[in-house]
Amino acid sequence: ARYRKVDEDFFEELEEVLIMADVGVNTVMELIDELKFEVKRKNIQDPKQVQEVISEKLVEIYKGATDKEESLELNLNPNGLTIILFVGVNGVGKTTSIGKIAHMLKQEGKSVLLAAGDTFRAGAIEQLEVWGERVGVDVIKQGAGSDPAAVMYDAVQAAKARKVDVLLCDTAGRLQNKVNLMKELEKVRNVIAREVPDAPHEVLLVIDATTGQNGLSQAKTFSEATSVSGIVLTKLDGTAKGGIVLAIRNELKVPVKFVGLGEKMDDLQPFQPEQFVYGLFGDLVNEEK
Amino acid sequence: MAFEGLADRLQKSLQKLRGKGKVTEADVKEMMREVRLALLEADVNFKVVKDFVKRVSERAIGQEVMQSLTPGQQVVKVVQDELTELMGGEQSKIAVSNRPPTVIMMVGLQGAGKTTTTGKLANLLRKKYNRKPLLVAADIYRPAAIKQLETLGKQLDMPVFSLGDQVSPVEIAKQAIEHAKTEHLDYVLIDTAGRLHIDEGLMEELEQIKELSKPNEIFLVVDAMTGQDAVNVAQSFNDLLGLTGVVLTKLDGDTRGGAALSIRAVTNTPIKFVGLGEKLDAIEPFHPERMASRILGM
Ligand SMILES: Nc1nc2c(ncn2[C@@H]2O[C@H](COP(=O)(O)OP(=O)(O)OP(=O)(O)O)[C@@H](O)[C@H]2O)c(=O)[nH]1
Ligand SMILES: Nc1nc2c(ncn2[C@@H]2O[C@H](COP(=O)(O)OP(=O)(O)OP(=O)(O)O)[C@@H](O)[C@H]2O)c(=O)[nH]1
Ligand SMILES: [K+]
Ligand SMILES: [Mg+2]
Ligand SMILES: [Mg+2]
Numbered sequence: 124a125r126y127r128k129v130d131e132d133f134f135e136e137l138e139e140v141l142i143m144a145d146v147g148v149n150t151v152m153e154l155i156d157e158l159k160f161e162v163k164r165k166n167i168q169d170p171k172q173v174q175e176v177i178s179e180k181l182v183e184i185y186k187g188a189t190d191k192e193e194s195l196e197l198n199l200n201p202n203g204l205t206i207i208l209f210v211g212v213n214g215v216g217k218t219t220s221i222g223k224i225a226h227m228l229k230q231e232g233k234s235v236l237l238a239a240g241d242t243f244r245a246g247a248i249e250q251l252e253v254w255g256e257r258v259g260v261d262v263i264k265q266g267a268g269s270d271p272a273a274v275m276y277d278a279v280q281a282a283k284a285r286k287v288d289v290l291l292c293d294t295a296g297r298l299q300n301k302v303n304l305m306k307e308l309e310k311v312r313n314v315i316a317r318e319v320p321d322a323p324h325e326v327l328l329v330i331d332a333t334t335g336q337n338g339l340s341q342a343k344t345f346s347e348a349t350s351v352s353g354i355v356l357t358k359l360d361g362t363a364k365g366g367i368v369l370a371i372r373n374e375l376k377v378p379v380k381f382v383g384l385g386e387k388m389d390d391l392q393p394f395q396p397e398q399f400v401y402g403l404f405g406d407l408v409n410e411e412k
Numbered sequence: 413m414a415f416e417g418l419a420d421r422l423q424k425s426l427q428k429l430r431g432k433g434k435v436t437e438a439d440v441k442e443m444m445r446e447v448r449l450a451l452l453e454a455d456v457n458f459k460v461v462k463d464f465v466k467r468v469s470e471r472a473i474g475q476e477v478m479q480s481l482t483p484g485q486q487v488v489k490v491v492q493d494e495l496t497e498l499m500g501g502e503q504s505k506i507a508v509s510n511r512p513p514t515v516i517m518m519v520g521l522q523g524a525g526k527t528t529t530t531g532k533l534a535n536l537l538r539k540k541y542n543r544k545p546l547l548v549a550a551d552i553y554r555p556a557a558i559k560q561l562e563t564l565g566k567q568l569d570m571p572v573f574s575l576g577d578q579v580s581p582v583e584i585a586k587q588a589i590e591h592a593k594t595e596h597l598d599y600v601l602i603d604t605a606g607r608l609h610i611d612e613g614l615m616e617e618l619e620q621i622k623e624l625s626k627p628n629e630i631f632l633v634v635d636a637m638t639g640q641d642a643v644n645v646a647q648s649f650n651d652l653l654g655l656t657g658v659v660l661t662k663l664d665g666d667t668r669g670g671a672a673l674s675i676r677a678v679t680n681t682p683i684k685f686v687g688l689g690e691k692l693d694a695i696e697p698f699h700p701e702r703m704a705s706r707i708l709g710m
Contacts, residue, residue: 133497139458142452142458142640143457143458143640145455145640145641147453148449148452148453148530149453189475212527212637212665213523213662214522214523214524214525214635214662215523216522216523220553243690244560244690245527245559245560245561245563245564245567246556246557246559246560246561246562246563247560248557249559249560250553250556250559250560252556253555253556254555266418267563297666298662298665298666299666300664300666301664331523331635331637333521333635333638333639333641333642333645334638335456335637335638335639335640335667335671336454336639336667336668337455337637337665337666337667337668338637338639340666340667353587358521358523358608359523360608361608361609361610361641362608362609362610362644362645363640363641364641366639367639385520386553386554
């Protein structure tokens with residue numbers, strides 16, 4: 124085995140691996156301090172054992188202060204229409220995730236409708252329409268350049284009239300420091316909230332796994348504007364590890380609900396904290412193979 | 413902001429030394445710790461940071477800092493200089509082939525901003541250099557990718573070449589170049605599909621497009637919010653294709669953009685342009701010293 128001992132070198136490599144996973148240097152340093160303490164207290168010598176402690180600690184950080192057993196499933200309204208709003212910065216995978224989640228819900232036997240709330244980006248409406256066709260669900264849209272709040276209003280009325288189970292709402296990508304665009308998003312959310320009590324039932328923030336420390340700022344600002352209830356972590360099929368969601372979870376308590384693992388309809392999985400956390404540092408313990 | 417600029421960090425760490433007179437090697441080491449943290453928080457790659465700090469540290473211990481009356485400011489200056497130098501001079505020129513058309517290939521991960529940047533570059537080529545570009549829809553995979561480029565073409569009032577999504581991107585590139593020749597268009601901008609650097613099949617497709625279209629420029633488009641993985645991505649694309657330039661997008665956000673330094677360090681390819689918005693004129697030449705200040709939070 125490569126690691127004979129749980130020594131200073133071991134911790135240095137662990138620090139490196141976690142920073143390279145985008146966990147963030149502050150979180151990593153805190154974690155390493157706690158681990159060193161644990162290792163000493165429990166008199167751990169064997170790297171196999173320390174691996175368990177690392178996993179535990181990371182899951183602990185991930186789960187944070189929330190003791191309550193929380194569901195990673197979507198919060199679906201049992202007595203009627205559920206509305207889910209998708210938000211996030213440009214190009215992270217909002218529209219694609221809507222396609223995947225529509226497919227998942229349909230397979231569960233639910234009726235689904237999509238709202239083409241991105242009226243800004245070239246080809247955005249058509250992109251959602253292709254997904255609608257693929258999955259076999261309708262898309263409520265207006266012309267390019269129209270008011271997204273008006274599209275949302277229409278879509279909610281259509282969803283009510285057709286008595287569908289779930290309405291999935293796409294929005295244009297926007298960077299969180301654009302005050303006007305964030306206001307526009309608040310407006311979209313307000314329209315939904317006004318038309319259906321308790322809606323939106325979920326506001327899913329989509330985060331690209333390749334994102335670095337800016338992810339935290341994204342989560343904070345989008346949460347302030349739209350009360351984010353969950354995260355979809357996309358593009359985990361690449362080599363990036365998505366460690367920033369650890370910091371997001373730690374600071375904002377927002378849980379990851381799904382991970383995206385490709386561009387196809389089926390490339391979506393429920394989030395599994397243990398598996399995710401192992402992915403962050405797995406390279407370190409696997410290197411010896 | 414969660415981030416603290418390097419200047420503030422050094423200020424704090426130096427307060428501890430105040431009144432001690434001369435700066436010692438240990439003090440420099442302490443300051444280098446702050447440099448390291450600042451760079452890591454800006455998403456500069458771990459290994460790149462390591463090398464960088466080592467070099468700066470040698471310079472600092474050498475003379476400039478230890479002799480200085482204002483060691484903190486001196487460290488900032490050394491760091492800033494080194495960063496700027498590492499990121500290279502201004503290089504926003506675009507190649508011109510003496511046998512037109514000049515071919516530019518746009519490559520990168522999914523969602524980085526390739527299609528948008530293709531439109532921006534075409535716009536720039538016409539506005540600034542009076543050129544006639546052809547936009548080529550070689551992304552046959554992403555839903556409505558062709559439509560997206562066609563819409564941009566319409567906004568720009570520029571021709572878009574497409575053969576739909578049933579013809580291979582290699583064939584599309586080939587026919588597009590022929591088309592440009594007959595139509596006397598002098599630039600061909602090939603918008604390729606986003607792909608993972610570890611996707612062997614799709615990476616091979618890029619190799620084939622390159623082989624066939626003999627591009628004068630191959631631009632890697634990178635999202636400025638990218639974290640530690642930027643080096644892996646840039647290195648893979650560069651190893652396979654031999655990049656001629658990098659475009660850093662979404663710099664209108666509040667990201668520090670440490671990926672810029674990482675990419676430059678591992679590929680030795682110049683960053684030529686930055687994207688600063690979604691509109692088709694939101695592109696600017698890359699300024700290394702501005703980027704250095706940004707990374708350092710100053
Ligand atoms: N490899 C991989 N690619 C993905 C994944 N999710 C989305 N993509 C790709 O990422 C790119 C951007 O996805 P979109 O769904 O258009 O992203 P968006 O957030 O809606 O983008 P904007 O509306 O422009 O802000 C597309 O090429 C998708 O196919 C994923 O989980 N893995
Ligand atoms: N704010 C901002 N948004 C940008 C910039 N460049 C691109 N975008 C946005 O980023 C998203 C993705 O851009 P695309 O041009 O579709 O990216 P792509 O690399 O072609 O994506 P795929 O073809 O799916 O791989 C869109 O919402 C663009 O409007 C930029 O410089 N600033
Ligand atoms: K991205
Ligand atoms: Mg979208
Ligand atoms: Mg594209």
